[in-house]
Amino acid sequence: MSSPPATALEIADLDVVYRVRGLDREVLRGVTLTVGAGEAYGLVGESGCGKSTAALASVRYLPRNGRVRSGSIRVAGQDVLSASREQLRRLRADTVSMVYQNPVEALNPGLRVGQQVAEVFRVRGVRRREALERAHDALARVQIADAGLVLSRYPHQLSGGMAQRVVIAMALAKDPALLILDEPTTGLDATVEAEVLELIAGLKADLNTAVLFISHNLAVIQRMCERVGVLYAGRLVEEGPVEAVLSDPSHPYTVGLIRCIPRGGARKDQGRLESIPGFLPAIGEDLPACVFADRCALAEPICTSQEPAFHRVGDRHASRCHFHQRAGELPRTTAPARERSLEVSRTGDPLVRVEDVAAVFHERGQPVHALAGVSAAIWPGETLGLVGESGSGKTTLARTLLGLVEPTRGSIELDGRALPALAHRSHEDVRRLQIVFQNPESALNRRHSVRRILLRALRKLGDLVGALAEERLLALAAQVRLAERYLAVRPNQLSGGLKQRVAIARAFAGSPRLVVCDEPTSALDVSVQAAILNLLVELQAKEQVAYLFISHDLGVVRYIADRIAVLYLGRLMEVGHADRVFDGPHHPYTEALLSAVTTIDGGGRDRISLGGEIPSAATPPTGCVFHTRCHRSLGAICEEQEPELSQADDGHLLRCHIPVEELQRLQRNGGPAPVGQTAL
């Protein structure tokens, strides 16, 4: 490579439009940013803010209906917009690499990994044999231990984390001047995400590659980048060194965004979460002079009439706000104290009891033990948080409870009575157990209007028809804060947060006793997540409903759960009150999960590396199923004997051979600081 120019990426006054139904819709509005050589620049924003468009424009890879209306883009000094076809090809081959969110889709399913990695070298004129050798080295560089084996595999035979390593290896193989990472860890488990981030951080230090890191997750950006730009509605509203922006945000949007994240051990009984009022604008919507004015509590008439300049607020730190000095004083949307009256009493009988439930699926003739004897109870009005990596059996447990999956062993009791499979449940039992799915897009029938969806639920679950149903429909909509005008539309005309409100309303149509919340906020933007969590807490206090709350976001679970169950390979590893589980002593697996969390309170916490990935449930390890990845394994006993789930403390159960006192001692010395206790 020739000597790299001083800037890896230079975007100036970039306006990008998408043509939708014959009209140009603005997606990027005058974005200017510079990524210096070897610098890591984070671009953060919620869905639809244009962050991916910025990345695609940088390699001139906009979708067919996209067009750069004005502005310029230079990658390593070369003008991208005026480059010829051949120049553009060389640019993509030699200078800039891109890593997308879904690694499995980024790889060609029909070609072996080796062929695909070698391609990177072949396109630059390396011979086949040498290219294959260099592919081997490239994989070794991203710490793939058995590179030879991985090279001979097809993409679908790799786990998500491994596939992302391969994609990163391909991206880095040519020592690019600029590496664009578009939400590279969003689809991965927290434990895998932590590993991939560590890898990228390590490689970046070695390679001196400039990075444009796109993410919706401020914590990830903080960990990976030196500078950050905050994008809202296609406009860069704040930019500066990461630490400065996070500790002293100077745009009301950034302030709101940081406040939305449940963290610092926040719990539902301490107060509602902050949220940003209003909705994210749709693309191409007409916006006031300051794009955020509609949702800003500090907005004054000047904000809608005059576009704010990019005010300098500190060293390389700028904010596009007329009132940037006062941004930190943005009034809170909620009172800190709350009216949570409901104390969960666990003296009586539990609402739902799951007793030794096992679920076995058959995959290619092989039995897969998704659940291997899980026993748990949920008391009326409480929230049981369910955590674990993907593949641990969380969703299967929820589906078994609801009757969608028939257990191969064990029983499910509601109010002390055994429940049969869904088809044989009484009308009364059906209405008592409801669910809010992760993805409201998929959970709502897109051909039915909101009114129709809710009326049907009221009819089947609430036995209401006619005028009574209409009346209750309005009350239900009001309860989930769904404006009446949305009742007439179909789900695809609503934003993600509104759709989830419809789904919640549907679950509450017939006064349920238990609602399973299966990652209800993970498909939503941060500012929307807070509002949905507030709503769920509010409904719980009002209706005394119990939740089984599945989430991979430990900050969210910490906020909403009264008790927490940790699942691994279909077995409960730990159950207990949220405080106990978070503060310890915890199971080594819980300890590792907690250490993997990237939070903006972060600090210098040591991450416990879980060796490799979650084993297949078709062939679980012998003894304690966690021993293959455990950092505190005792050796033979762990490999041979499965430990019992034993009482560590009042209502706190652990499945580990190490005695509790010993765990406590080990974890106090050099263990990770628990998420819940870290102060901002």
Next chain:
Amino acid sequence: MSTVAVAVGPSPAAVARRETLRALLRSKTFVVGMLIVGWWVFCAIFGSAIAPQDPLAQSANVLASPSSHHLFGTDQLGRDVFSRVLAGAQSILTIAPAATLLAVVAGTTLGLVTGYKRGAVDDIVSRLTEAILSLPLIVLAFTVIVALGNSTATLVVVVGVLFTPLIARTVRAAVLVERERDYVPASQLRGERAPYIMFVEILPNVAAPIIVEATVRLGYAIFTVASLTFLGFGVQEPSPDWALQIYDNYTLLAAGTYWWTVLFPALAIASLVIGLNLIADGISQVIER
């Protein structure tokens, strides 16, 4: 709130329909297809009325080449080919759509049930379907017609039943994708029964591929009915049916002259099928966007 971009119309379904229609009318493929098929539908209804001469009337002027008096010439019985082409649309445009409708209704039901229920029902029906599909369609059709006796009703039922598995297979594939969406367990969890879930929840979501499939199948049905007629198992004399005209006159082609007796009815069949395929293409393009 001024930031909300929601099209709140009087009826969302009507708005969506109007938008789809507008997109269809912008598609050249669709419009051209509609013009062709529209013309033949018009002929099927009014063909005999607008025909310049009686399509069945014989005359002494046999095998006259195209002229201003006989635009497409006359056949060996002295009948005006132009009038017969106009009037010949009726038989095929009655039998083929009726057969297709039957196949769509039966195939959709079968596809919904097999796709939603899976398991043993699916296995049995799918194997049967494959068995039927592995036999040459035409051979199967005329065997059945010979056995049952020839009538328009038999023709409709035979072609309809034979086309059912193809449509069932397409619908099943769409249902398999659709049933993975969470609104299906959501309806199970409010105690809905299987027929409601299949026909009210899932069916509207697989309507688009069914419409495309139906249009394509209609084209094939026209071919099939025409082929059967040509083989003597379909429409019977003295209809001015296009395939019957080809059947009556194709031996004359050997002489190298008299091409008009076969070419014009053949072109009519081809244009109708092409028109239908253009419509199907137009629809699927609009839906896929």
